[in-house]
Amino acid sequence: MLDDLPNTLQSIHDRERVRSDGQVATYIPELAKADPDTFCIAVTFVDGTSHVVGDEHAAFTLQSTAKPLVFGQALQIVGRKLTVSLTGVEPTGSSFSSMVGLDEIGRPLNPMVNAGAIVTASLMPGSTPEDRFEHVRAAVATYTNQDTTIDEAVYRSEKRTGDRNRALGYLLKDKGTIEGDVEETLDLYFRSCALRATTQGLANAAATLANYGLNPHTNERVVDETYIKDILVVMLMNGMYNYAGRWAYEVGLPAKSGVSGAIMAVVPGIMGIAVYSPKLDTYGNSTRGLAVCRDLVQRYDLHMFGSTMHPRNP
Numbered sequence: 001m002l003d004d005l006p007n008t009l010q011s012i013h014d015r016e017r018v019r020s021d022g023q024v025a026t027y028i029p030e031l032a033k034a035d036p037d038t039f040c041i042a043v044t045f046v047d048g049t050s051h052v053v054g055d056e057h058a059a060f061t062l063q064s065t066a067k068p069l070v071f072g073q074a075l076q077i078v079g080r081k082l083t084v085s086l087t088g089v090e091p092t093g094s095s096f097s098s099m100v101g102l103d104e105i106g107r108p109l110n111p112m113v114n115a116g117a118i119v120t121a122s123l124m125p126g127s128t129p130e131d132r133f134e135h136v137r138a139a140v141a142t143y144t145n146q147d148t149t150i151d152e153a154v155y156r157s158e159k160r161t162g163d164r165n166r167a168l169g170y171l172l173k174d175k176g177t178i179e180g181d182v183e184e185t186l187d188l189y190f191r192s193c194a195l196r197a198t199t200q201g202l203a204n205a206a207a208t209l210a211n212y213g214l215n216p217h218t219n220e221r222v223v224d225e226t227y228i229k230d231i232l233v234v235m236l237m238n239g240m241y242n243y244a245g246r247w248a249y250e251v252g253l254p255a256k257s258g259v260s261g262a263i264m265a266v267v268p269g270i271m272g273i274a275v276y277s278p279k280l281d282t283y284g285n286s287t288r289g290l291a292v293c294r295d296l297v298q299r300y301d302l303h304m305f306g307s308t309m310h311p312r313n314p
Contacts, residue, residue: 002300009041009053012295017054022279022287025259030157034060034261034278041292042203045271046211052200059196060276061154063258064112066140066192067120068239069205071111072213072223072231073139074120080230086177087111087119091237091244106175112238112256114189115168121189122178129184136192142222143208144201145215155194162190199262199276206264206272209254232266236304243283251293252303263289267302 017039026032040054062069074083090109108116126132141148169182169189178185197205207216209231213223223231235254240247247255253273255265261278263286273296277288297303 005043006051006053008296008299009043009051012292013039013041013053016288016291016295019288019291020279022281024261024278025280025284028154028158028161028259030151030154031061031260031278036279038261039277039288040199040275042199042274043271044200044203044207044216046207046216046269048216050200050203052203054199055276056198056200058276059198060260060262060278061151061194061196061258062140062202062262063193063260064117065202065205065256065258065262065264066136066195067112067117068209068231068235068256069140069143070117070120070124070136070192071234072209072227073136074111074123075227075230076223077125078123080227083111083120083123084230086123087116089234089237092242106172106177108172108177110234110238112234114165115172117192118165118169118172118185118189119178121192122180122185124188129187132184132188133191136188137195139222140192140195140197140205142215142218142220143205144197145204145217146197146201148195148197148201150191151194151196155191158193159187159190162186165189193258197262199274201274202262202264202276203272203274206266206274208272209266210268210270210272212269232268235266240285241283243281243285247290251297252305253293253297255293257285257289259284261286261289263293265293268304270302 038058042052044050088109092109124132169186172178173182212225232254239256253265257263263275265273275289275292277286
């Protein structure tokens with residue numbers, strides 16, 4: 001079915017690169033410096049085969065695409081019961097940074113919004129802030145199969161302008177949802193968002209989730225298979241900000257976007273898809289990234305509830 005994928009990717013790239021709608025994120029000043037014309041598509045299969053089209057050497061910060069990876073680490077470290085009791089799994093219907101995305105007991109509705117990601121960051125192990133960050137960095141590096149580093153300029157910019165996230169952190173502390181030093185937890189959250197990857201690295205992270213927690217290149221396990229369902233369900237319901245319902249209806253794949261312009265999508269058991277293009281729609285999703293994912297799903301009938309994924313005569 002996918003034998004013509006390299007040609008299809010090139011065709012989609014040629015078609016969508018002329019798309020000009022959207023704006024580069026500016027609320028984090030450093031992100032506003034991104035080249036709006038940068039565009040890359042990458043696909044990695046669960047057997048490790050990869051295809052990349054476009055600006056393959058362009059690196060970007062993960063931003064919110066780090067959230068499902070850190071959520072997976074929280075599940076791995078403290079287990080499903082505690083993690084879900086602190087973050088929930090419900091859609092918010094609000095923006096990713098909303099101050100109303102907490103339930104009546106002060107719990108974030110899900111770990112894909114900023115408040116929930118601050119909670120999962122608080123669960124990372126380590127005796128020092130450096131130890132905790134290294135745990136996250138090493139896990140992300142295993143997902144991406146790249147020597148992941150932090151973009152210091154973006155990190156400092158995000159930390160300097162992160163007053164809303166700071167307010168969320170102290171609100172969570174007041175409600176008893178997180179413990180310990182709030183500023184240390186926030187710093188870990190900001191650093192996690194500022195980790196760098198290429199589009200191929202992000203596709204490898206998506207393929208690791210598609211491969212039930214095993215890196216398809218190294219066969220190294222990043223997260224237990226038992227938690228993959230948790231990660232993918234939350235991505236499907238909440239991964240595309242308050243565009244998530246329409247995404248599930250039209251595309252039907254677990255996915256996560258980030259305001260740097262990255263999107264990763266998971267085709268369970270088959271492959272991971274990643275797109276990088278910095279221009280965003282009003283929800284904070286890459287306009288080209290959305291178009292690419294729609295094109296691929298329509299071309300190959302990849303929707304989770306489509307006939308290809310669930311044949312009538314298996």
